[in-house]
Amino acid sequence: MSRFDVTALRRLDQAHLLHPFTDHRAMHQGGTHVIRSAKGSTVIDETGRELIDGLAGLWCVNVGYGRDEIANAVAEQMRAVAFYPSFFNTTTEPAIRLSAKLAEHAPPNLQHTLFSNSGSEANETALKLIRAYWKLRGKREKTKVLSRTFAYHGVSIATTSLTGLATCTEPFDLPLPGFLYVPGPYSYGSGKSPEEYGAWCLAETERTIEREGAGTIAAIFVEPVQGAGGVIVPPAGYLSALRELCRRNEILFVADEVITGFGRLGAWFASVLWNLEPDLMTTAKGITSGYLPLGATMVSREIATIFESSGYLAHGFTYTGHPTTCAAALANLDIIEREGLVERVRDDVGPRFQAALHELADHPLVAEVRGFGLIGALELRAPRSGPNAGAAPNTLGGAVHGLAREEGAIVRGIRDLVALAPPLVVTHDELDRLFAALTRALDRL
Numbered sequence: 058m059s060r061f062d063v064t065a066l067r068r069l070d071q072a073h074l075l076h077p078f079t080d081h082r083a084m085h086q087g088g089t090h091v092i093r094s095a096k097g098s099t100v101i102d103e104t105g106r107e108l109i110d111g112l113a114g115l116w117c118v119n120v121g122y123g124r125d126e127i128a129n130a131v132a133e134q135m136r137a138v139a140f141y142p143s144f145f146n147t148t149t150e151p152a153i154r155l156s157a158k159l160a161e162h163a164p165p166n167l168q169h170t171l172f173s174n175s176g177s178e179a180n181e182t183a184l185k186l187i188r189a190y191w192k193l194r195g196k197r198e199k200t201k202v203l204s205r206t207f208a209y210h211g212v213s214i215a216t217t218s219l220t221g222l223a224t225c226t227e228p229f230d231l232p233l234p235g236f237l238y239v240p241g242p243y244s245y246g247s248g249k250s251p252e253e254y255g256a257w258c259l260a261e262t263e264r265t266i267e268r269e270g271a272g273t274i275a276a277i278f279v280e281p282v283q284g285a286g287g288v289i290v291p292p293a294g295y296l297s298a299l300r301e302l303c304r305r306n307e308i309l310f311v312a313d314e315v316i317t318g319f320g321r322l323g324a325w326f327a328s329v330l331w332n333l334e335p336d337l338m339t340t341a342k343g344i345t346s347g348y349l350p351l352g353a354t355m356v357s358r359e360i361a362t363i364f365e366s367s368g369y370l371a372h373g374f375t376y377t378g379h380p381t382t383c384a385a386a387l388a389n390l391d392i393i394e395r396e397g398l399v400e401r402v403r404d405d406v407g408p409r410f411q412a413a414l415h416e417l418a419d420h421p422l423v424a425e426v427r428g429f430g431l432i433g434a435l436e437l438r439a440p441r442s443g444p445n446a447g448a449a450p451n452t453l454g455g456a457v458h459g460l461a462r463e464e465g466a467i468v469r470g471i472r473d474l475v476a477l478a479p480p481l482v483v484t485h486d487e488l489d490r491l492f493a494a495l496t497r498a499l500d501r502l
């Protein structure tokens with residue numbers, strides 16, 4: 058490898074690379090961060106400093122960095138057959154084996170998978186299957202799609218339309234017609250308890266269904282815990298009531314488990330944990346722990362049967378069921394099983410993480426603590442004095458992100474909150490260091 062020259066790399070970066078979800082001017086003023094290497098739950102940045110990765114990359118590196126098992130499986134698969142499509146009556150062994158492995162862990166009614174390359178594509182695929190499904194069932198007027206405020210479902214035109222965050226939709230003049238938002242259960246600042254607020258959200262959702270007409274609504278997309286919208290944990294009873302409301306109105310329930318899948322909540326899927334019985338479930342991220350890009354759309358037996366008996370299914374990407382990414386996923390899921398990482402989150406690091414998070418409730422700048430398993434968030438209030446006294450709204454999360462990095466940890470800043478979701482292999486010592494760094498950052502705010 059060539060000598061690591063951060064000055065030259067930053068110059069090339071500024072000249073040529075556009076970054077996702079980035080203010081480029083601010084980034085180039087501060088200097089782009091360049092991650093040089095990573096192992097377990099830590100990364101080494103451009104200065105050679107070790108940082109605890111409190112966000113598992115982007116909520117995805119569940120088994121931690123630097124796993125030889127995945128690298129070896131990928132190399133072996135590339136040598137055997139690096140790529141062959143799953144189009145036209147053909148596929149490869151890893152795609153078949155991975156679909157069977159997913160069926161083992163998914164809710165029992167989800168036994169069929171259509172692969173793609175990302176969470177956005179998994180949701181886009183779900184949207185297309187849903188449209189075709191209602192058409193095949195003779196209910197052509199069922200075309201509208203519900204999602205919730207603060208939802209994040211991806212960045213394609215249609216999945217941006219599902220995303221209930223103005224920062225994502227407004228620059229692109231979205232949502233498209235036919236995409237409707239109902240309130241997500243974000244009770245913070247509402248003056249209501251989470252349960253009261255959840256009940257209000259359900260009542261509003263029911264009113265929307267009545268107003269639009271259930272016969273025009275195809276589906277609802279639901280992240281069981283809303284991630285990028287601010288780690289919004291559903292209040293007790295809310296998700297099961299929402300599920301029931303959809304069942305009564307013949308609205309397909311799509312669980313977007315792109316973040317919550319593969320152990321993050323101390324279960325293989327939130328849908329299993331909370332018995333959601335979704336009609337479709339989408340996953341990505343933790344399916345390969347981010348080692349290679351892969352999305353998966355799982356569908357109920359009923360939906361699968363309709364497609365299996367309706368002739369030609371004209372959907373799929375060149376890389377749908379890519380053998381090398383599927384081999385990476387199989388090696389990744391094997392690690393999760395062998396090392397009992399789901400149980401580890403449920404019984405060990407999850408409770409320890411939640412205890413440390415909730416200890417910060419006493420910090421003068423922390424207004425609310427939320428979390429479940431190995432995901433959590435702190436809502437912040439502006440300090441009375443110091444550099445961030447009277448900070449503009451929605452800037453505290455970014456400020457803490459910067460300070461935490463200086464203190465040796467990566468956390469995600471969202472509006473006035475910080476979000477955390479470390480790798481499932483995070484050690485007790487690393488959790489202690491993560492929370493110590495975060496506390497120092499809060500003290501400096």
Ligand SMILES: Cc1ncc(COP(=O)(O)O)c(C=O)c1O
Nearest residue numbers: 175176177209210211280315316
């Ligand atoms: C819940 C959820 N759905 C979908 C997506 C989109 O996934 P991708 O970025 O792989 O397209 C994300 C990404 O963060 C997500 O968190």
